[in-house]
Amino acid sequence: DVKVTQSSRYLVKRTGEKVFLECVQDMDHENMFWYRQDPGLGLRLIYFSYDVKMKEKGDIPEGYSVSREKKERFSLILESASTNQTSMYLCASIGPMNTEAFFGQGTRLTVV
Amino acid sequence: GQQVMQIPQYQHVQEGEDFTTYCNSSTTLSNIQWYKQRPGGHPVFLIQLVKSGEVKKQKRLTFQFGEAKKNSSLHITATQTTDVGTYFCAGRTGTYKYIFGTGTRLKVLA
Numbered sequence: 001d002v003k004v005t006q007s008s009r010y011l012v013k014r015t016g017e018k019v020f021l022e023c024v025q026d027m028d029h030e031n032m033f034w035y036r037q038d039p040g041l042g043l044r045l046i047y048f049s050y051d052v053k054m055k056e057k058g059d060i061p062e063g064y065s066v067s068r069e070k071k072e073r074f075s076l077i078l079e080s081a082s083t084n085q086t087s088m089y090l091c092a093s094i095g096p097m098n099t100e101a102f103f104g105q106g107t108r109l110t111v112v
Numbered sequence: 113g114q115q116v117m118q119i120p121q122y123q124h125v126q127e128g129e130d131f132t133t134y135c136n137s138s139t140t141l142s143n144i145q146w147y148k149q150r151p152g153g154h155p156v157f158l159i160q161l162v163k164s165g166e167v168k169k170q171k172r173l174t175f176q177f178g179e180a181k182k183n184s185s186l187h188i189t190a191t192q193t194t195d196v197g198t199y200f201c202a203g204r205t206g207t208y209k210y211i212f213g214t215g216t217r218l219k220v221l222a
Contacts, residue, residue, distance in 0.1 A: 031208050040121060042200060043155070043212035050208045058209075090154060094208075100145065100157035101202070101210065 003027075006091050006104035013111050019078040021107050023091030031094040032074035033101070034058075034066065036087040043090060049074055081111045116203050118213035126221050131191050133216035135184040135201035142204040144177055144184045149215075150197045158186075191220045 007022035025032065031050050035043040035058075045058030047066040055066050063085060067075040074093075078085055088108050092101040115138045125131050135144065143162045147155035159168055161177035161184065168175045174187045184201055201213040 033210070035212065040214065042116075042118070042214035043202075045209070045211065048208060056208075059211075092155075094210075099160060101147075101155075103154040103156070106154050 004091055004093055004102050004104040006089075006107050008107050009105060011107055011109045013078075013081050013109065015082060015111055017078075017081045017111075019081050019109065019111075021076040021078075021089055021091075021109070023074045023076070023104055024072050025074075025093040025102070026072065027093065027095065027102070028071065029093040029095045029102075030071070032068065033092045033094070034064075034074065034076045035090045035092065036060070037090055037106070038087050046076065078109075081109075083111050085109065086111045116201060116211045116213040118199075118201060118216050120216055121214065122217050122219070124219045124221060125191050127193060128190050131188045131195070131218055133186050133199050133201075133218075135186075135203075135213050137182045137203050137211070139205060140181050142181075142206075144181075144204070145202045145210070146175055146184075146186055147200045147202060147212075148197050149200065153197075155200055188218075191218070193220050193222055196220050 004025045013019050033048040034046040049055045049068040065077045090106050091104040094101045118135050145160045146158040149155045165179045166177045172189045176185045198215045198217045200215045202210045
């Protein structure tokens with residue numbers, strides 16, 4: 001079974017803090033994604049990566065950056081957390097045949 | 113930018129009634145996938161449609177991809193309480209990029 005693991009289930013951070021959300025997958029997938037999920041807006045793509053050290057902006061990259069130093073790990077960084085970044089963050093990976101996405105359990109981030 | 117809209121946003125049905133959610137893209141899609149997210153859970157893959165006009169069935173679920181590859185639908189026949197959750201479509205617009213729909217939250221009343 002493919003496993004996508006996110007480092008935290010719940011996180012509370014203060015405004016202005018630098019926040020790291022970690023995601024690890026164990027199936028040697030090339031493609032990894034970060035989404036945020038908000039009621040009524042569905043899943044919106046923040047960043048994705050199709051290879052180590054490669055990254056591309058999604059639809060809402062502002063205020064975020066990412067790091068992919070190793071194939072199995074894709075990190076989302078909030079440079080200076082703000083209250084409008086309070087959300088559910090979902091990491092996903094997709095294998096080489098571009099079939100199904102496997103999601104992590106999600107990190108519910110609250111910025112106070 | 114590229115958008116994938118789903119309607120309705122919410123749907124409450126009595127157990128045994130049918131349910132349909134519709135997905136519409138502003139651009140032509142390479143393929144479309146459907147996911148189900150149970151309350152408190154993460155999205156789980158249901159199916160992928162690739163060909164124009166394709167129809168696939170999984171037990172009580174019927175998935176359709178439009179002729180123009182810009183819309184899709186998921187129909188559930190005779191809903192059960194286990195069908196509760198949010199259903200998302202996800203359209204592939206490039207080699208790696210998937211755009212998720214806004215989701216339809218289904219509530220089934222016993």
